[in-house]
Amino acid sequence: MSIAARNIDQDLETAIAAVVRSLPPLPPLVRYHDDFADEVRTLRDLSEATSLDITLDGARQKIDFSVFGTASQVIKHIVVDWLARHDPHSTVFYARNLAGYVRDNGLESLKTLISAPIFSARSHWNEYARAKSIPGQAAALRAMLHSLCGLSIGHWNPSSAPLVRALKSPKVDLHRVVRTGECFLPLDHQAAIIDYIDEICGLLSRSRAAVDSVELRDACILVIAYQYAFRPGQIARIEVADVRVFSTGAVHVAVIAAKQRDKKQRVRVTRRIKREWAPLFIELLQRREREDLGANPDAPERLLLRLTPGEISDILTGLCEALTGETWTPTDLRHTAAQRLADAGVAHIALSEFMVHASYRTANVYFETSPTQAQRVNQALAISPIYANVAKIARTRTIDKEMLLQLPADKQIGGVPHGIPIAGIGGCEVGQSLCSKNPVLSCYTCRRFMPLTDTAIHERVLEDLRPIVVEFAASSRNNEQSPAFVQLRTTLDGVRRVVEGLKAEGADQ
Incomplete structure (x- = not known):
């Protein structure tokens, strides 16, 4: 290390030490709400902790403070602020991306953003941090700067917040896979999913014993994800009380609206299950009273499926691969459901409400990629070049x-x-x-x-x-x-x- 570099490093350490000395004591207890378990969890002795375990969605998420070195006390205050202002999932996301930025680019850049005068920190962002960070890391850095402003740490203060909002982030197309169409299940793969669900319903109508309980559970999960575009986290949070069976045979399912900016908007939205597939849910409720249906023992009893979001994601991915021969994720099912509605000519506001988007603008991308009427006829005539790169037989076998x-x-x-x-x-x-x-x-x-x-x-x-x-x-x-x-x-x-x-x-x- 050169003398100049060593002097810069010493200056940073001196500045960070001064910031740490000015920090108020950390609260002895920090609480957050785990909505999956529906419990308020408590974190203790944060000031002496080298790591933090946050329980979310039935799993422990670790935040390691040791990677931040002498700036770890500052990051602890920021994490406490995040838990107070954001969803715990966002806190874990930001903390992990912040650690990733440090591992990729070293600790000096983070220390500069924390301790440097405001305009020097802005110059460092424009000249170095923005170019070196990936989108998730840039979002974490920006969230860190907002917390520094709100907590008045270092040279930052609440009046600096507009400057943070004005910082430019790395360009990223959040909807690239939608624009390219690579996330959409082709028609025959969608048909394979529908055929499978119909087949399970047919077996169930002939004999209840013909359908295994785990197979029944997985089919119900597939129905909710394919027909209504719900995320694994939403499906995992469906409670027994959220499924209503009417005397007519109709089944309604209430699902919480996730990823809303305002927590007050996280209400439950109700969807009616397709009448032909409703018997699957009626049978699921009846069997759930007698057996656990392959449930996770750590999942709350009030939940319909008693599975974590990760387990539901694995089930959907594995089932789609078994049915279509290709790996499709729950997100792909969600995008495909939205595009089906856009292609069918549904109104913009109706699509946004169906997808439970936080912003109506999010639905624009599906209408932008929706084909024109002439393209639709070409697709119906099976001569569209859109599918030319998919030359596979998704069938059992051929015969001569x-x-x-x-x-x-x-x-x-x-x-x-x-x-x-x-x-x-x-x-x-x-x-x-x-x-x-x-x-x-x-x-x-x-x-x-x-x-x-x-x-x-x-x-x-x-x-x-x-x-x-x-x-x-x-x-x-x-x-x-x-x-x-x-x-x-x-x-x-x-x-x-x-x-x-x-x-x-x-x-x-």
């Missing part, structure tokens, strides 16, 4: 002509949808006589379908069904919510995927 001819007649798929005879496209694991859906039109989006390896057969189906889509679009005046139009669009997208998948397999051989 010899295998197809050896199948029983009932398992050889054929039909005359809309007056167009279609046969020889593949086989069915179940059999057409046992299928509760429309054969041929539903086959390409069904997990039981075994497509024939002959590409020409499926290309012919694609060409034969395209005029039908145009006819329905014209007759319904481009009504995107028409059930027939939606089914045809989904079918044609599935056919196109099979064709591309078979061509890709042929190119690899």
